[in-house]
Amino acid sequence: MSRSERLLDLLQLLRRHRRPVGGAALAQELGISLRTLYRDIATLQAQGAGIDGAPGLGYVLREGFTLPPLMFSVEEVEALVLGSRWVMERGDARLGLAARDALAKIAAVLPPPLRRELDDSALLAGPGAPLAGSELLGALRDAIRQERRLDLDYRDAEGRASVRTVWPFALGYFDQVQVLVAWCELRGAIRHFRTDRIAALSARAERYPRRRQALLRAWREQEGVGEP
Known part of the structure; x- marks a missing residue:
């Protein structure tokens, strides 16, 4: 794994936690040393990432900080496509249209290789019964x-x-x-x-x-x- 990929994984991991999480837990989940984690945190903070915390206190990603959508992995794109297709098939009309629009917006900012993964995704959502109410x-x-x-x-x-x-x-x-x-x-x-x-x-x-x-x-x- 390249360092840039590891930094991205660290950001994604912090996004999943709404409360401060200890450095040891982060390092263990990423498979790196605590020293490397502290160095990566400092690098991200220097690059403008909204990470609050300190060694011994834990770290949390400040609310409002977002990652560019072109950083999606292939599996993240597949998850977005499958979830959106499920909503289009099984949600009400308003929500289905919103899911379709969201996919179009995501597709517009993806680099060509990921755009092809989105367009050609083989993950399908089966039709659902009409929703009562x-x-x-x-x-x-x-x-x-x-x-x-x-x-x-x-x-x-x-x-x-x-x-x-x-x-x-x-x-x-x-x-x-x-x-x-x-x-x-x-x-x-x-x-x-x-x-x-x-x-x-x-x-x-x-x-x-x-x-x-x-x-x-x-x-x-x-x-x-x-x-x-």
């Missing part, structure tokens, strides 16, 4: 991003109707169904709502009182789900 998914994503209260007309598994005011903070995509994760004011707890059982929804103007990230952390702790 897919017309609501765009509105749900908007409410999650804006942290807006939602009023839902909802029917449970037994067909019982109820009106719920919820604080939406996550949307889970599965092969056959999508699930809204939200704080329910009626139950005073986090609840899961299948989108195909939402008869109607309306977004309120006011934001809900807690931050989406805090609700998501509470849900992960409740469900025993680790960080992505």
Whole structure:
């Protein structure tokens, strides 16, 4: 592995960690000595990489620092293509169009060899069944991003109707169904709502009182789900 490749791998590794990670752990994952790691960190910092930290304290890549897309590896390009194709086949219309546009933007900045890998990728996503309630998914994503209260007309598994005011903070995509994760004011707890059982929804103007990230952390702790 060349030094430039090793430096890129170090940046990619730091991008996967949202909290400071120790130098020993970084060195072990990269298969290099701690001394080499410190030298590589200093080189990247001198070149303008937004790395904060120091020996003994750990390192973190400052929020907002991005790598040029032409640095994608072949397997990263394949992952992007397959993921985008899955969304185009199984997502709602808005999300499918966004995935198609994203691939076009990535293709526009890739060097020719990687552009050919993207265009000729043999990784395919099979067709998915039509999504029940897919017309609501765009509105749900908007409410999650804006942290807006939602009023839902909802029917449970037994067909019982109820009106719920919820604080939406996550949307889970599965092969056959999508699930809204939200704080329910009626139950005073986090609840899961299948989108195909939402008869109607309306977004309120006011934001809900807690931050989406805090609700998501509470849900992960409740469900025993680790960080992505």
